[in-house]
Amino acid sequence: MAHTASEWTLASDDAWDSASDSESAYRSPPTTSKPTTFTSLSSSTSSTRPIPVTPSTATSISGKSPQTTRQSTNGDGLTGSEGYTHVLAPSPSSSYSQGILGKPPSAAGWTMVRSPRSSRMRDQGADPEVENEVEVDMEGSVTEVAMGRNRRIREGREAIKYDVEDIVNDPLHAVHSLSSTEYEERVASGIGHPELQHQHAMKAQKRQKFVDCLTAENVDIAALRKLAWSGIPDELRPISWMLLLGYLPLSAATRKSVLSRKREEYANLVQLTFARGIEGLDQQIWHQIEIDVPRTRPGVRLWMERGTQRSLERILYVWAIRHPTSGYVQGINDLVTPFFQVFLGGYIDSEPSLFDPALLSPTALNALEADCFWCLSKLLDGIQDNYISGQPGIHRSVRYLAGLVGRVDAPLAKHLKAQSVEFMQFAFRWMNCLLMRELSVKNTIRMWDTYLSEGSNAFSEFHIYVCCAFLTSWSEKLRAMDFQGIIMFLQSLPTQTWGDHEIEVLLAEAYVLSSVWHNAQSHILKGE
Amino acid sequence: MAGSEAPPNLKLLLIGNSSVGKSSLLMRFTDAQFLPEDESSATIGVDFRVCKMEIGGRRVKLSIWDTAGQERFRTITSSYYRGAQGIIVAYDISNRETFDALPRWFTELDTYVTPSVVKMLVGNKLDKEFSRAVSEDEGRKFAQRNGCLFLEASAKTNVGVREAFQELVEKILDTPELWAPAAPRITSTATAKPQQSMPGSIDLSANAQDNASSGCSC
Numbered sequence: 001m002a003h004t005a006s007e008w009t010l011a012s013d014d015a016w017d018s019a020s021d022s023e024s025a026y027r028s029p030p031t032t033s034k035p036t037t038f039t040s041l042s043s044s045t046s047s048t049r050p051i052p053v054t055p056s057t058a059t060s061i062s063g064k065s066p067q068t069t070r071q072s073t074n075g076d077g078l079t080g081s082e083g084y085t086h087v088l089a090p091s092p093s094s095s096y097s098q099g100i101l102g103k104p105p106s107a108a109g110w111t112m113v114r115s116p117r118s119s120r121m122r123d124q125g126a127d128p129e130v131e132n133e134v135e136v137d138m139e140g141s142v143t144e145v146a147m148g149r150n151r152r153i154r155e156g157r158e159a160i161k162y163d164v165e166d167i168v169n170d171p172l173h174a175v176h177s178l179s180s181t182e183y184e185e186r187v188a189s190g191i192g193h194p195e196l197q198h199q200h201a202m203k204a205q206k207r208q209k210f211v212d213c214l215t216a217e218n219v220d221i222a223a224l225r226k227l228a229w230s231g232i233p234d235e236l237r238p239i240s241w242m243l244l245l246g247y248l249p250l251s252a253a254t255r256k257s258v259l260s261r262k263r264e265e266y267a268n269l270v271q272l273t274f275a276r277g278i279e280g281l282d283q284q285i286w287h288q289i290e291i292d293v294p295r296t297r298p299g300v301r302l303w304m305e306r307g308t309q310r311s312l313e314r315i316l317y318v319w320a321i322r323h324p325t326s327g328y329v330q331g332i333n334d335l336v337t338p339f340f341q342v343f344l345g346g347y348i349d350s351e352p353s354l355f356d357p358a359l360l361s362p363t364a365l366n367a368l369e370a371d372c373f374w375c376l377s378k379l380l381d382g383i384q385d386n387y388i389s390g391q392p393g394i395h396r397s398v399r400y401l402a403g404l405v406g407r408v409d410a411p412l413a414k415h416l417k418a419q420s421v422e423f424m425q426f427a428f429r430w431m432n433c434l435l436m437r438e439l440s441v442k443n444t445i446r447m448w449d450t451y452l453s454e455g456s457n458a459f460s461e462f463h464i465y466v467c468c469a470f471l472t473s474w475s476e477k478l479r480a481m482d483f484q485g486i487i488m489f490l491q492s493l494p495t496q497t498w499g500d501h502e503i504e505v506l507l508a509e510a511y512v513l514s515s516v517w518h519n520a521q522s523h524i525l526k527g528e
Numbered sequence: 529m530a531g532s533e534a535p536p537n538l539k540l541l542l543i544g545n546s547s548v549g550k551s552s553l554l555m556r557f558t559d560a561q562f563l564p565e566d567e568s569s570a571t572i573g574v575d576f577r578v579c580k581m582e583i584g585g586r587r588v589k590l591s592i593w594d595t596a597g598q599e600r601f602r603t604i605t606s607s608y609y610r611g612a613q614g615i616i617v618a619y620d621i622s623n624r625e626t627f628d629a630l631p632r633w634f635t636e637l638d639t640y641v642t643p644s645v646v647k648m649l650v651g652n653k654l655d656k657e658f659s660r661a662v663s664e665d666e667g668r669k670f671a672q673r674n675g676c677l678f679l680e681a682s683a684k685t686n687v688g689v690r691e692a693f694q695e696l697v698e699k700i701l702d703t704p705e706l707w708a709p710a711a712p713r714i715t716s717t718a719t720a721k722p723q724q725s726m727p728g729s730i731d732l733s734a735n736a737q738d739n740a741s742s743g744c745s746c
Contacts, residue, residue, distance in 0.1 A: 287625075288546060288598060291546055291547040291570075292570055294565050294566050295565060295566065295568060295569045295570050296569070297569075298563075298566055298567045298568055298569050299566070299567050304566055327600075329598065329600045330546070330570050330572060330596060330598050330600075330601070331570075331572050387600070389600070390603050391600065391601075391603060391604070394604075424573075424604060424607070425574065425576070428572070428573035428574070428604055429572045429573050432572050432573060433572055437569075437572060484576075484578050484591070487576045488576065488577075488578070491575060491576060
């Protein structure tokens with residue numbers, strides 16, 4: 001048994017708290033190609049990308065929306081009910097610089113993110129003065145930025161893109177938002193290592209392919225899928241996801257009008273739904289959502305902000321009442337978070353998980369919420385039987401996973417059986433939350449690039465191959481453990497340090513598995 | 529398995545409505561920790577924890593399954609009743625609904641577990657005395673009517689948590705047919721399977737030292 005006693009008790013909690021959200025700002029776009037030509041990259045190269053300092057962009061925005069206006073308008077654009085609308089008074093002091101205090105991960109991998117007000121953080125002796133010189137990830141670990149580089153993290157309202165209104169109206173605008181010279185400068189600056197330069201050049205090339213694809217009058221969806229499979233550059237992800245999900249039309253001509261119609265439609269839905277205030281809601285559903293919203297991505301700044309929580313409540317409730325056979329099921333809240341972070345990321349130049357969305361204009365905030373709602377709906381369309389009574393989709397997936405592992409890794413399957421471990425005991429959550437309790441949001445976002453490229457069944461089918469690759473990657477460790485060890489290990493997997501590289505290896509393996517086994521599904525289930 | 533040196537491995541189950549603090553009670557008990565609402569996440573499906581206890585000089589090993597409270601998960605969580613010797617049913621003393629839901633939980637218990645399985649009703653969130661919605665007396669009476677133990681507790685302020693687990697385990701130890709497989713079974717329902725078939729009952733002797741320093745109250 002590899003674990004010590006204290007690790008047992010520490011590790012016995014959800015992997016969630018410790019595994020999640022170690023995303024740091026500005027990861028470089030993935031560069032891995034389709035599995036056949038899969039090459040491994042040093043993960044250390046993908047950690048930072050220089051951020052251009054353009055302070056002038058920020059002032060124009062803050063001038064446009066003074067705080068007093070925002071206080072009175074924020075939030076009520078979409079809600080028809082006074083009792084429901086929570087008017088926020090976002091304090092400028094809640095910005096990035098004040099809030100982030102670091103806490104190094106503890107020995108047993110138990111990292112608890114505390115709110116900035118937490119005294120425990122202060123005990124760590126983090127000094128707010130030095131924050132502009134450090135890069136802070138969401139676990140609160142503080143990494144020093146490469147020596148001698150003069151860089152500044154844009155924070156709060158300053159981080160909002162100067163052309164945010166244009167991007168809101170047309171997500172494709174993001175393509176032009178950053179000129180290519182600017183991009184190349186960004187890519188080339190400060191990194192002298194030839195190998196890195198080569199990789200950055202590759203990235204620029206890859207980005208250009210995306211730009212060419214996305215700016216076509218009629219987007220070639222097959223081409224976009226092919227490109228997106230191996231990862232989408234951050235700034236092009238919002239438009240790409242919207243297209244891949246079928247939320248936006250491929251034809252550029254109708255795109256803007258469709259988008260504004262969908263947003264209006266959502267605004268009307270919200271208005272209608274909340275017209276009679278909280279009392280008019282289905283209390284059982286509302287109560288469950290109300291309980292779960294504050295526990296969504298615990299400890300992550302963005303999800304602790306009231307503005308985000310109110311948006312999430314509306315998204316979940318409106319979806320739930322429109323899908324009465326499933327309603328709201330715990331875990332669906334998790335599935336909103338990648339959309340929210342990706343789409344928010346399209347409007348700002350800082351790390352979304354650290355941003356207070358109340359700083360956005362009501363128009364941008366409403367657009368963000370509406371887009372999340374529709375994209376969540378599209379995603380859930382493909383996996384709705386995971387959430388209906390009896391959760392048959394999950395049962396089917398877990399059964400298939402068990403059969404698959406039996407074929408792919410018979411010794412592991414045999415060991416699990418000998419130890420009386422049932423797949424349902426660990427894989428239920430893998431299906432219900434699409435591995436979001438096992439991986440960070442950043443990992444999930446990268447994973448969804450591929451899922452969305454795989455097509456509408458990916459979240460129910462390709463996902464099982466990913467789960468199989470995921471489980472069997474721990475095969476050797478698991479085979480040395482007994483029942484208790486296995487369950488505890490799978491409950492808090494050591495994925496905290498995972499970056500794009502690990503996810504891409506996983507996806508590549510899943511791809512191979514799906515190519516080999518996909519046509520033998522009935523065979524697998526029979527042989528189980 | 530019935531060897532006198534090996535500590536008996538008891539299987540416990542935590543049930544109750546969503547957000548009454550089942551995971552918090554367990555975390556307080558096993559890790560001596562409490563996380564506020566915005567720092568903990570909802571349990572999906574079932575979580576598992578182990579710990580050791582010493583009661584009256586006797587060591588026991590506890591395998592505890594912590595279930596998700598939402599109705600939709602009931603199909604999966606109900607399968608964990610099998611082989612359990614003790615069940616903690618939790619409600620929130622500051623939330624009437626969670627108390628009113630108890631009859632449903634006890635109906636489920638009647639369906640899945642044998643009558644000899646020890647039950648403990650825990651009224652959690654005693655720290656919210658100021659917004660109490662269920663009196664202690666009501667809780668106690670309900671427990672008496674349903675033949676189970678009763679305690680009020682607070683995972684947050686660490687009141688009654690250790691006691692709840694301790695009383696439950698003591699009662700189980702006083703009911704040999706629950707944990708001593710050699711003893712003749714007095715019940716003959718289908719759920720009273722031999723212990724070998726239950727999850728969490730594996731290899732009693734292997735990890736004798738593993739949890740020596742765990743946060744459990746041993």
